[in-house]
Amino acid sequence: MNAVLQNAVEPFDAPLQVRGLSHRYEGQSVLSQIDLTLQPGSVLGLIGRNGAGKSTLIRAMLGLLQPAEGDCQVFGEPSLGLSDRTKTRLAYVPQQPEALAWLTAQQMLDYVGRFYPQWQATFARDMLRKWDIAPNKLLGKLSPGERQRVDLIRALASQPELLVLDEPAAALDPVARRDLLREIALRAGEAGATVLFSTHIVSDLERAASDIAFLHDGKVLLHCGVDETKERFARLWLPASMSAAAPTQTLGSRRHADGSLSLVIERDAQGRWPQAAGLPGARVDALGLEDLFVEIAG
Numbered sequence: 040m041n042a043v044l045q046n047a048v049e050p051f052d053a054p055l056q057v058r059g060l061s062h063r064y065e066g067q068s069v070l071s072q073i074d075l076t077l078q079p080g081s082v083l084g085l086i087g088r089n090g091a092g093k094s095t096l097i098r099a100m101l102g103l104l105q106p107a108e109g110d111c112q113v114f115g116e117p118s119l120g121l122s123d124r125t126k127t128r129l130a131y132v133p134q135q136p137e138a139l140a141w142l143t144a145q146q147m148l149d150y151v152g153r154f155y156p157q158w159q160a161t162f163a164r165d166m167l168r169k170w171d172i173a174p175n176k177l178l179g180k181l182s183p184g185e186r187q188r189v190d191l192i193r194a195l196a197s198q199p200e201l202l203v204l205d206e207p208a209a210a211l212d213p214v215a216r217r218d219l220l221r222e223i224a225l226r227a228g229e230a231g232a233t234v235l236f237s238t239h240i241v242s243d244l245e246r247a248a249s250d251i252a253f254l255h256d257g258k259v260l261l262h263c264g265v266d267e268t269k270e271r272f273a274r275l276w277l278p279a280s281m282s283a284a285a286p287t288q289t290l291g292s293r294r295h296a297d298g299s300l301s302l303v304i305e306r307d308a309q310g311r312w313p314q315a316a317g318l319p320g321a322r323v324d325a326l327g328l329e330d331l332f333v334e335i336a337g
């Protein structure tokens with residue numbers, strides 16, 4: 040077979056893939072039957088409220104937690120048994136990095152760098168200076184924001200093919216946040232890296248993500264392109280007298296004090312809104328990402 044054609048039809052191993060993932064803590068369901076695949080080169084923003092299960096999902100996807108049910112893979116390997124080769128292709132920054140607290144920032148970076156064939160020592164040094172972190176200070180004595188910055192530098196300097204960041208902006212000031220989002224976009228755009236980051240800051244999604252996955256009530260309620268959301272979703276308002284005409288399948292609905300209804304509606308496969316949107320007296324409003332989040336999770 041022609042080599043080019045063979046490449047074109049060969050199935051690729053998704054950087055991250057989960058099927059039927061469910062998890063419980065102390066009998067309480069946190070994630071329920073989640074299916075999610077990251078396309079190579081995409082930047083997926085995982086958004087959800089506090090406690091929605093974002094960290095749990097990320098940890099299960101990377102094999103750092105054994106889920107109650109489901110199958111998780113990184114570059115086609117079961118997450119719970121990743122080979123050393125696959126581990127060097129990915130970098131993960133947890134929400135609160137704590138490891139190696141007895142080393143200085145520079146010692147940690149030098150130590151970790153030895154495990155990565157493509158380690159960028161100069162980038163790491165430059166970023167420490169740019170982000171005002173004393174290379175000789177013990178990690179255990181850094182503020183949470185400084186500690187998180189060092190871990191982000193560690194992750195970026197390894198030039199991973201898959202970069203997973205759990206609320207990377209949580210402890211960062213606006214300048215460091217902007218630097219980080221720029222780095223993420225650069226890594227994905229120029230180096231073709233795949234990125235997953237969790238957040239509840241909608242503007243970060245708009246700046247850096249190509250795709251969005253919305254985690255709510257233990258489920259991924261929607262997963263699509265960031266640019267697509269404005270076209271695909273809208274808010275339908277129905278006066279109280281028409282509330283019986285409301286579509287039954289919606290992503291979120293709110294009844295107001297006057298009995299009127301606001302619902303999140305979605306276009307069908309043919310691009311049409313539900314029938315109720317065309318009724319006289321109904322109103323369809325565009326929804327920005329922030330409004331969509333509030334309407335669904337509020």
Ligand SMILES: Nc1ncnc2c1ncn2[C@@H]1O[C@H](COP(=O)(O)OP(=O)(O)OP(=O)(O)O)[C@@H](O)[C@H]1O
Nearest residue numbers: 064065069087088089090091092093094095096206
């Ligand atoms: N080890 C644990 N034992 C018991 N419950 C847990 C444990 N870890 C997390 N939980 C609970 O599971 C739920 C999801 O937690 P998780 O940290 O995954 O959410 P999150 O979306 O990352 O939250 P946040 O945005 O606040 O960081 C929360 O209700 C949390 O209290």
